[in-house]
Amino acid sequence: MPRARRNTSYKFTGLHDRRSRDLPFNAERAEVEIDNPLALDLDEKIIAMRSIRNDPLARLHSHHQIDEAQYRGGRAYQNDWEKAKRGPQAMDPTREYVDGTRSGELVIESQRKAVLRLNRVERELGTDGSALVHDVLVLGLTMDQIGQRRAVRTQRWNDYFARRFRECLDRLALVYGFATDASVRRR
Numbered sequence: 001m002p003r004a005r006r007n008t009s010y011k012f013t014g015l016h017d018r019r020s021r022d023l024p025f026n027a028e029r030a031e032v033e034i035d036n037p038l039a040l041d042l043d044e045k046i047i048a049m050r051s052i053r054n055d056p057l058a059r060l061h062s063h064h065q066i067d068e069a070q071y072r073g074g075r076a077y078q079n080d081w082e083k084a085k086r087g088p089q090a091m092d093p094t095r096e097y098v099d100g101t102r103s104g105e106l107v108i109e110s111q112r113k114a115v116l117r118l119n120r121v122e123r124e125l126g127t128d129g130s131a132l133v134h135d136v137l138v139l140g141l142t143m144d145q146i147g148q149r150r151a152v153r154t155q156r157w158n159d160y161f162a163r164r165f166r167e168c169l170d171r172l173a174l175v176y177g178f179a180t181d182a183s184v185r186r187r
Contacts, residue, residue, distance in 0.1 A: 029049045050062070056136055069183070070166065070170060070173050072176070073173035074169055077133065077176075080114040080118050080121075081138055083114035084115045117175070121171075129164065129167075129171070132161065133165070
């Protein structure tokens with residue numbers, strides 16, 4: 001007995017939406033366009049969701065408060081900070097002794113270059129600017145929290161810190177080569 005033919009085609013009629021529907025109640029996310037890792041063409045892009053809850057730089061970028069050069073300059077600073085932080089550390093005498101000696105960690109070339117770039121950034125930003133950038137990009141503090149740490153809690157100070165932080169991001173974009181001096185002056 002012959003089989004009955006199906007009327008439906010096996011070809012997919014539409015794309016599948018693979019975004020999660022069950023998110024935590026305090027989730028903060030933004031859409032971002034990234035390169036498709038499974039694409040055959042190099043220029044193909046897909047839309048992905050990125051969490052911005054604990055990332056102040058991504059939050060500013062997704063709300064269009066900073067541009068791409070400022071965003072990349074901030075990410076480069078965070079990358080250098082992560083590389084430089086991994087350096088040699090002191091022995092902890094409170095820890096239990098384990099047989100064998102701990103050899104000192106060597107400072108690798110990329111770590112040394114990261115420290116040199118961070119020193120240049122600190123000279124460019126000054127003491128206050130580098131402290132502000134460190135508080136936001138490394139510690140993840142908001143402008144309200146920075147104001148509380150510095151004992152100033154008014155909206156005017158929060159606006160000042162936000163404006164100063166964007167100026168520091170402009171300087172980071174210049175130092176890391178993501179912007180030119182002329183593009184920063186236009187802003």
